[in-house]
Amino acid sequence: MGTFLSGREILIVEDEALLRKRLVAFLEKRGAACTGVGTLAEGRNALENLPLDYVLADVNLPDGLGLDLIERAREQGDIPIVIMTADGGVDVAVEAMRRGASDYLSKPFDPQEIPLVLARAETSRRDQRLKTHRKRETDIPSDEQGLFFGDALESFRAQLERVIEADRRLSDKLPPILIEGETGTGKTSVARWLHANGSRHDKELVVVNCAALPEQLAESELFGHEKGAFTDAKQTRIGLFEAADGGTLFLDEIASLSSSLQAKALTAIEEGRIRKVGSSKEVEINVRLIAASNRPLKDLVEKGEFREDLYHRLNLLQFTIPPLRSRGEDTVRMAEHLLEKLSRKYGYSGAAFSKRCLAWIRDYDWPGNVRELEHEIERALILGVPESLEFVSMAPSSIESSHREEEDWLASGWSVPEQGFSLENAIDRLIDLAIEQCGGNVSKAARRLGVQRDYIRYRKSKKG
Structure with a gap:
């Protein structure tokens, strides 16, 4: 639990000075940064001005009810708030939860309960963040369990299974995976298959299309932000790296990220830490990263369009999905x-x-x-x-059909020249003409000529 609380900002609103000091000391020993206050007014002021992660508030305060802080905490970025009560019992607890509290503690309680309660609150906050993210997702989840590999991808599947076997021998710090392939080859489906069959199958899989992230909001979306970090940052917000903690984060089209965001992604992979926009503190994360690109990242590195250090980190486990053709x-x-x-x-x-x-x-x-x-x-x-x-989309003009008579394409009155001619050259000219008329599409040209695609390729290679 020490790692979970490390670096977390916690506000304790408790008028009983001795208990307040005990709670502050307990949480600070576990790495948290605590602020203790004794009144409702001080609690409101702290919520307005401090980058808080959690709040523990007593119900009865000298100048009001701690329940009044619940709405204020939600306004500041949905900060989880736990209510501490010695009076009112179940009725107070029910009212606190109805108003939006994450949980409650009945006095007297063992301080060892606090990390457990805060962990539940953190899970709830991440679930809410992911729910918001999924509402904006346009990607339709694939049937990862029924992913079709076939004979052509048998060795590809064997390599993926070797990765899954290696993952099961690790508890955390799973190495990143890079999946490359043309658009539509199934990179997202493979990422889902890896997650569903891997050691983190019972944790979250967060899918992000980097190409769809507005450049000005991409950093906040991925890494989160503090209240006031920029003009529209009216609340503190966790990013998708943090929301995927313990699970898998799939960054599709990672090459769409700016160089500065690529650098932050590299830090997240190598050091397991991120920093929100507008924050001076780092948050520890444990995320398995799967990245994908429809263009070879090595080529982009050579063109100066992708960070070389991030490429080498991602290239540890690199897979290329062959095109369907x-x-x-x-x-x-x-x-x-x-x-x-x-x-x-x-x-x-x-x-x-x-x-x-x-x-x-x-x-x-x-x-x-x-x-x-x-x-x-x-x-x-x-x-x-x-x-x-x-x-x-199968237009009759582009389909060879055995169910209709072919039109006579030979010009009326044409005869074979007496001096003869090269049939081989005529075939090559017909092939070139068909390819030209089909806009370079060899398969379409083959259908018009009534031959297999491989025949055209053979003729072209023979011709040199």
Whole structure:
């Protein structure tokens, strides 16, 4: 409990001088910084001017009721307040909780109860902070337990499981993890899978999209702020690093953070301490950090767009998720996995892809990766025929269909020149023309030509 109270600012409002001194001495031995006062007026003044973490207040004070401090504590940043009472019993306790107190202590009490009560109050405050954060989240939680790896990602999964095994041998100070991969490859899903299967599965997972944080508010959002730290800081607030204490913090698109925030993140990782905006004290944290980027951080370091020291710290356990287009037949297996999950969501049974839709899934490049594939399937389920799914975006002009006659593309009256010509060169010209007309999309060009994507790549490599 000493570590938990270390550096915490605690206000004790108690008119009995001897008890007040005993409580101050007890908490200061455990690392807290305490201020003891004996009146309601002094308590109000301290709440207005001190960067407090907790308040212990007696009910009966010489100039009023300690209950009147509850609302003031909430106005100053939802500071947890514990009411101490010797009179009124249950009725006073109920009234205190109704008005917003975090907890209460009935006199006489053992001072050893205080750290336990404050720990409960801290947990409640973090839960409230996370609830507020989740209301703003646009990310929809993935089915981390049902994450599809397939044959193509078997070695990738084996590496993740080795990390989980190592984590179980550590109680804290878990090393950071870096996940890289194109947009939509499933970095958030992998982070959730790691948390759900790791040693902290029963603790909080806090997901933050760094790219969505306004630059002027990012530091406050991540590290918290004291009242008055800036113009709109009307209350003290804990940040998401502190709210994730004991659990996992996932920073998606970490490269979006400014250089100064990257430096603060590095301190949080290496030293396990953070400092709120406008505060001179440090708060100890124990967070497993998982970071993600859709661009290789090494490349960004070389361009001067990412801190080299933070990159080397994150690069200890680095994983790259391959794009969907490189996973071969696993692309179809992934589609079937997603179809099964979405069919459960919408209550469909017997949903299946049409033959030409399966061919399209195999040949398409999927620039949006798994996210694009999932959206296509969900759209098809809603707008199409579940028993023979076809993607809405599959334009007839871009699909080879065995169910309709092909138009005659050969110019009328054309004949083979008497002097002959190079069929190989003609094939290469047709391929180049198709690629040009498809905006460089090899998969689309292959569909128009009625060949496999690999055939075009073979021809291009042969040509050099």
